[in-house]
Amino acid sequence: xxxxxxxxxPLSHKAYVVRLIESAGCxxxxxxxxxxxxxxxxxxxxxxxxxRLLAADGVAxxxxxxxxxxxxxxxxxxxxxxxxxxDVVVGGTEIAIIxxxxxxxxxxxxxxxxxxxxxGGAGMLRGGAFKPRTSPYSFQGLEKEGLxxxxxxxxxxxxxxxxxxxxxxxxELVAEYADVFQVGARxxxxxxxxxxxxxxxxxxxxxxxxSATVDELLHAAEYIMSAGNPRVMLCERGIRTFGxxxxxxxxxxxxxxxxxxxxxxxxxxxSHAAGLREFVPQLAMAGIAAGADGIIVEVHPDPSVxxxxxxxxxxxxxxxxxxxxxRPLAEAVGRTL
Numbered sequence: 001x002x003x004x005x006x007x008x009x010p011l012s013h014k015a016y017v018v019r020l021i022e023s024a025g026c027x028x029x030x031x032x033x034x035x036x037x038x039x040x041x042x043x044x045x046x047x048x049x050x051x052r053l054l055a056a057d058g059v060a061x062x063x064x065x066x067x068x069x070x071x072x073x074x075x076x077x078x079x080x081x082x083x084x085x086x087d088v089v090v091g092g093t094e095i096a097i098i099x100x101x102x103x104x105x106x107x108x109x110x111x112x113x114x115x116x117x118x119x120g121g122a123g124m125l126r127g128g129a130f131k132p133r134t135s136p137y138s139f140q141g142l143e144k145e146g147l148x149x150x151x152x153x154x155x156x157x158x159x160x161x162x163x164x165x166x167x168x169x170x171x172e173l174v175a176e177y178a179d180v181f182q183v184g185a186r187x188x189x190x191x192x193x194x195x196x197x198x199x200x201x202x203x204x205x206x207x208x209x210x211s212a213t214v215d216e217l218l219h220a221a222e223y224i225m226s227a228g229n230p231r232v233m234l235c236e237r238g239i240r241t242f243g244x245x246x247x248x249x250x251x252x253x254x255x256x257x258x259x260x261x262x263x264x265x266x267x268x269x270x271s272h273a274a275g276l277r278e279f280v281p282q283l284a285m286a287g288i289a290a291g292a293d294g295i296i297v298e299v300h301p302d303p304s305v306x307x308x309x310x311x312x313x314x315x316x317x318x319x320x321x322x323x324x325x326x327r328p329l330a331e332a333v334g335r336t337l
Contacts, residue, residue: 001041002076003053004061009037013058020056024049029070031077036060040076042226067261069222071230077263083203083231085179086160088123090203090233091265094336095326096294098162098267099319100126101301102309103139104146112301114153116316121323121337124180125150125159126296130166131308132186139307147177154179162205162296168196175202185209185237185272188220198227205267205296207235214254218262233265234258235296236287238273247275247312250283255290265293271312277303280314281322285329297322 003017014037021028021041026049029040041049050062067073082091090096099117104110104127114125129146131139142149150161160179165171166187174181180203187193188209197204204224208217221232236255238248250273258266268287270280284295300306300313314322323337330337 001045001050002063002066002070003039003041003059004063005037005039005058006060007036009058013056017053017056017059020052021049024052029076031079033078038076038078040066040070040073042070067218069218071225072218072221072232072262072264074261074263079263081230081263081265083233083265085124085203087158088160090267091293093334095288095292095330096124096265096267097122097323097337098124098126098294098296099299099314100162101128101306102298102313103128103131103307104142104149105139105307107149107152109301110146110149110153111156113299114157114159116301117299117319118157118159120299120316120320122159122299122319124162125153125157126162126182126298127153128164128308129174130164130170132164132166132184133308144173147174151177165193165197168193171196171200175200178202180205180233183207185212188212188217191223194220194223195227198224198229200229201231202229203231203233204229205233205235207237207269208239208251208254210238210240210248212239214257214261217258221262221264233267233294234262235267235269236273236292237269246273246279248273250274250286252286252290255287255292259291266291267294267296268292269296271296271298271309271314275312277312277314277318280312281318281325284322284326288326288329288335289333291333295326 026043099122131141162180164182241249270283298313303310303313
């Protein structure tokens with residue numbers, strides 16, 4: 001439910017509407033523009049609240065046919081959200097570039113990766129210290145040691161760190177070293193984890209589950225925001241379909257749909273969608289053309305010896321070449337890199 005207040009509604013009337021909503025046991029999401037003030041109602045809405053709101057001074061309209069994720073929805077927050085991560089702003093006119101290896105394998109490897117992606121045009125460094133893998137015998141990550149290596153790479157290069165979190169028990173540990181929590185596709189509906197990162201002030205990069213709908217992704221984001229954290233970025237990383245020509249199928253249409261339904265920034269992950277490095281640049285272009293606010297790609301100093309996802313990882317030179325190709329495309333859609 002959304003209450004739309006008249007253009008010149010005085011502050012006293014706005015305050016009354018807020019008290020009215022809160023007295024009904026609900027929370028309020030306020031969005032103000034020059035034209036109007038919108039108050040989204042969050043929670044279990046009493047049947048008579050719409051009638052009571054319409055009777056309040058200053059309320060011009062009450063909409064009850066709204067999205068079931070009011071904090072995430074563009075209906076209650078028309079302006080796009082911008083998230084500042086150190087010196088990087090995600091969701092503005094500049095397209096954010098997040099790059100680095102799938103896994104942190106050693107201090108030397110992540111240092112070489114960080115230097116390479118910074119030189120190639122990245123604004124943030126990605127790297128997994130905790131790795132949820134399909135096989136229990138695959139490399140699971142260096143955990144705390146990996147986080148320490150990431151922090152050292154940030155100290156040298158200045159790149160903010162994006163790393164995956166796989167357990168609610170690890171929130172304090174990962175927050176000590178990382179700038180952004182990444183919630184992976186396998187954990188998109190791990191609701192205990194969503195609530196845990198929602199109680200942290202750290203930004204969250206939430207990846208779409210490999211079989212999840214757009215609505216399910218937006219509901220997952222609502223879990224994080226309803227727990228108190230508004231700094232959420234959504235990530236389209238490809239979904240499972242009948243196609244086997246790439247690792248997953250990049251849902252380019254979902255990027256456009258997300259941009260229409262939510263005010264949150266949308267990131268595209270062409271590496272996990274393609275699974276093959278030679279197709280990563282083209283899928284990155286498709287994502288930007290569809291309206292993505294950033295890309296996250298895997299880059300390894302020597303993909304042939306990578307401990308995970310080497311086949312989809314770009315070389316440093318391949319990454320630099322891709323960024324060069326993306327610049328004119330970004331300009332064509334009114335953005336910059």
